[in-house]
Amino acid sequence: MESLSKRAKVLEKKPMTLAERAYLPAIFQGLSITMQHFFRAATKKQVTIRYPEETRPFSPVFRGLHVLKRDEAGRERCTACGLCAVACPAEAITMVAGERKKGEENLYREEKYAVSYEINMLRCIFCGLCEEACPKAAVYLQADKMAPPRFERDEFIYGKDRLVEPVTPDNRSKRGIQLTPEQADKLRAQLA
Amino acid sequence: MTLPALGWQGLVVLATFGISLLIATYCTYAERVIAAFLQDRVGPDRAGPFGLLQPLADAVKLFTKEEFFPAGANRALFVFGPCLAMITALMSSAVIPFGNFLQFGDTIVHLQGIEINVGMLYVFGIVSLGVYGIMIGGWASNNKFSLLGAIRAASQNISYELAMGLALIAVLMMSGTLSLREITLQQTHVGGGWHLSDIFTWNVFKQPLGFVIFIVCAFAETNRTPFDLPECETELIGGYHTEYSSMKMGLYLFAEYVNVFVATAVMSVLYFGGFNYPFQYEFLDFLTNKTSLSADWAHNIFVLMGVVAMFAKIFTGIFFFMWVRWTLPRFRYDQLMRLGWTILIPLAIFNILLTGGLITFGVIQ
Numbered sequence: 001m002e003s004l005s006k007r008a009k010v011l012e013k014k015p016m017t018l019a020e021r022a023y024l025p026a027i028f029q030g031l032s033i034t035m036q037h038f039f040r041a042a043t044k045k046q047v048t049i050r051y052p053e054e055t056r057p058f059s060p061v062f063r064g065l066h067v068l069k070r071d072e073a074g075r076e077r078c079t080a081c082g083l084c085a086v087a088c089p090a091e092a093i094t095m096v097a098g099e100r101k102k103g104e105e106n107l108y109r110e111e112k113y114a115v116s117y118e119i120n121m122l123r124c125i126f127c128g129l130c131e132e133a134c135p136k137a138a139v140y141l142q143a144d145k146m147a148p149p150r151f152e153r154d155e156f157i158y159g160k161d162r163l164v165e166p167v168t169p170d171n172r173s174k175r176g177i178q179l180t181p182e183q184a185d186k187l188r189a190q191l192a
Numbered sequence: 193m194t195l196p197a198l199g200w201q202g203l204v205v206l207a208t209f210g211i212s213l214l215i216a217t218y219c220t221y222a223e224r225v226i227a228a229f230l231q232d233r234v235g236p237d238r239a240g241p242f243g244l245l246q247p248l249a250d251a252v253k254l255f256t257k258e259e260f261f262p263a264g265a266n267r268a269l270f271v272f273g274p275c276l277a278m279i280t281a282l283m284s285s286a287v288i289p290f291g292n293f294l295q296f297g298d299t300i301v302h303l304q305g306i307e308i309n310v311g312m313l314y315v316f317g318i319v320s321l322g323v324y325g326i327m328i329g330g331w332a333s334n335n336k337f338s339l340l341g342a343i344r345a346a347s348q349n350i351s352y353e354l355a356m357g358l359a360l361i362a363v364l365m366m367s368g369t370l371s372l373r374e375i376t377l378q379q380t381h382v383g384g385g386w387h388l389s390d391i392f393t394w395n396v397f398k399q400p401l402g403f404v405i406f407i408v409c410a411f412a413e414t415n416r417t418p419f420d421l422p423e424c425e426t427e428l429i430g431g432y433h434t435e436y437s438s439m440k441m442g443l444y445l446f447a448e449y450v451n452v453f454v455a456t457a458v459m460s461v462l463y464f465g466g467f468n469y470p471f472q473y474e475f476l477d478f479l480t481n482k483t484s485l486s487a488d489w490a491h492n493i494f495v496l497m498g499v500v501a502m503f504a505k506i507f508t509g510i511f512f513f514m515w516v517r518w519t520l521p522r523f524r525y526d527q528l529m530r531l532g533w534t535i536l537i538p539l540a541i542f543n544i545l546l547t548g549g550l551i552t553f554g555v556i557q
Contacts, residue, residue, distance in 0.1 A: 024404070027520065034230045034519045048234045 063126045063141035066119055068164045071109050072190055076164060077138035078117065079110035084130035084139055092123035093130060110136070117163060121147040121156040200301040205286070208305045212285045215510075216449035217247045223449075223514050230518040254442040262435045264334040273329025274436065274443035280322040281450035287311040288457045289373045291467045291499035295488045303467075303499060304373060311372040312360065315458055316353075319413060322451065323349040326415075326422060329444070330432035341431025344525065345422035348412055351532035352419075356409035358540035359402040362547040363395055363462055372458075376466030396463040401543045403463045405536055410459060412532070414451040416513055418520040421528060456509030457502075464505050467498035 019025050049056050058064070069077050080097035098115035100108045107113075124147075130139050150156060221236065221243065228235025236243035261267055291303035308314060323346055330342025367375045379393050396403045412419040423431035430436075433444045460466060475497065479490035523531070 027516075030519045031515060034515065037232055038226070038229045038515075040232065046232065046234055050234070050237075 058144055060143060062143045063128045063131075065121075065142050065145040065147050066124075066130070066158070066163055067140050067142050068114075068117065068160065069138050069140060070165050070167070072187075073106070073109075074167055075105075075107060075109040076113060077109050077136045078114045079112050079136050079138075080114040080117070081112075081135065083133040083135060087129040087133035088124075089127060089129065090123045090125045092120045092125075094118050114160065117160050119158050119163065121158055122153065194299075197299055197301070200299065204301060204303060205305045208285055208288075208290070209282065211290075212282055212450050212453055213446075215453045215506075216446050217251075219449035219452065219510060220250060220445070221246050222510070223517075226511065226514045227518050230515070251442070254439050257438040257441075259440070260435070260437040262334055265435065266332040266334070269328050269332035270435075271440065273325050273327075273332055274440045274447070275325075276328060277322060277325025277447035278443045278450070280318050280325060281447040281454065284315050284318040284322075284454045285450070285457065287314050287372055288454070288461060289376055289466060290457075290502050292377075292495045294492050294495055297488065302373075303495070307371070307373055310370045312364065312370040312375075312462075315372075315454070316357065316360075319451075319454075320349070320353060322447070325444075325447065326432045329436065330422075333432075333435035335435050337428045337430075338432050338434045341422045341424065341428045341434070344424075344428075345415065345432060348415075348419065348421055348528060348532075351529060352409040352412035352536070355405055355532060355536035355540050356413065358537060358544060359399075359405040359409065360462070362399055362402045362540075362543050365544070365547050365551060366395070366398065372461050372466075376461055376468065379465040380468040380472070394463060394465040394468075399463065399543070399547070401539065401546070405540050405543065406463070407459065408531075408536060410455040411513070411516065412528075414455050414513075415448060416452065417517040418523050419528060420522060421525055424522065426522075452510055452513050453506065456506045456513065459509055460502060460505035466505075467495075467502040469498060469501035472498070 071077050080095050082095065082097070085091075085093040085095060095117045096115045097112055100111050100113055126141060128141050131141055147156065147158075224246070225235040225243070227233075236246040239245040239249045261270060286305035287308060289302075289304040289307075294301040294303065326345040327342045330338040330340075330345070333339070363375070364370065367378055369375060369378075375395075379395060411417075415422050421431075422428075423433065425431075428434070433441055436444060472494065476490065476494040479485055479493055480487060483490070485493070
């Protein structure tokens with residue numbers, strides 16, 4: 001029967017030659033290959049990343065643990081509009097909105113703010129849609145942090161205590177990447 | 193033999209024992225590092241500098257593991273198996289000459305545990321006993337995988353011992369002695385001449401075919417890849433040591449490395465001139481005539497260099513064993529048997545005939 005593609009290869013099944021049956025030439029060939037690898041390991045840089053000392057760099061577009069950002073004056077940006085929760089395909093975000101009282105202007109940027117804001121890291125698929133939905137540039141997925149493993153399920157529900165960015169400039173991050181000391185100094189000067 | 197000489201000899205025996213164990217210990221480390229390098233990995237590098245304390249950590253781990261006895265196992269034999277494997281592995285290094293003799297005035301110390309005139313037969317006998325350790329352990333485990341591994345070990349050792357013995361007969365025909373020390377001493381020129389030819393007095397150049405057969409059989413006898421059918425993880429879980437844990441397991445693993453050490457030592461004695469090294473007599477000449485050393489010490493340094501040469505050969509051999517292990521895949525059981533019975537044994541017999549013919553017509557002595 002003629003094959004459809006006419007690309008079929010004809011395999012010839014020849015009896016093994018004496019050299020092939022003697023194993024030894026093939027064995028020496030194999031030994032030389034492994035020896036090349038031996039010397040390559042001794043001379044060239046290895047691909048192994050020695051984990052606790054070295055870490056594999058994340059991709060710059062990596063989407064990791066969420067952060068709720070503050071503005072230049074250190075006020076929370078989130079206004080609890082709920083767009084992130086609506087955008088979330090995994091329904092991982094819940095929040096309770098509240099009205100800003102008098103005297104809290106230095107805490108919250110808008111008149112309405114999130115009294116509680118929780119993300120369930122077990123539900124979250126780190127798609128980044130909340131980040132895109134946010135009109136106030138408040139929620140970001142950090143490029144250098146991951147949700148670490150924990151023993152209890154309820155420990156994966158991150159509240160504002162763990163989501164909101166710290167106040168001090170040294171601990172702040174810029175789109176999730178830790179600020180350099182110079183950037184932190186600049187920010188501190190702005191805040192003062 | 194005088195009393196101080198006996199004391200010295202006892203020290204040599206103890207040293208041989210200690211060195212065998214030390215080398216077996218560091219073989220576990222070397223195996224992992226060599227495996228890693230051959231596979232472009234890093235290998236153990238955490239415990240101590242370059243991971244050199246890794247064997248210590250492994251020993252601590254093995255000692256603190258649970259001593260497990262499977263239900264239905266024959267407890268006495270279950271313990272006896274690994275002991276026997278270890279004892280026989282250690283016993284065979286007793287007759288290996290690691291060097292010629294040291295001289296302190298009238299006292300002469302042979303760098304060999306015991307010198308017996310049937311050294312080669314002794315090694316063979318002990319090595320054949322070694323398979324009992326595996327068989328007893330595999331049988332006493334009351335586990336079908338262990339039993340299969342044990343049976344494989346037994347049939348494999350019997351098959352390859354034949355070819356190994358036949359390959360050796362050719363060497364013995366040339367040397368005319370079974371003493372390992374004598375065989376070593378024959379593999380050198382005595383007196384003047386061009387001494388790079390010291391290398392070409394090694395038996396490997398007179399018996400290339402015999403050497404290939406011997407080394408293949410040595411791989412099979414020590415249960416190393418490509419002939420590690422008895423432990424064969426993919427089919428038999430762990431083979432004969434499936435049910436073993438803790439230090440009993442450690443003894444089996446250790447015994448394998450001691451066996452590798454002994455096999456390479458025997459190989460360097462039989463085929464690579466043992467403690468002989470190139471330019472050795474020129475070196476002795478230089479020590480006695482050109483330096484202010486006494487005759488005794490000149491001789492002793494010359495002999496100690498021989499010990500270094502011997503261990504260099506052994507380490508090269510051990511490296512080769514590991515190199516092969518991480519290069520070749522395991523043979524199938526029927527391939528193993530066919531190779532042993534239909535290729536190696538006829539080849540070994542042919543080698544005997546060839547050697548006999550060459551000796552008769554005076555080409556080699």
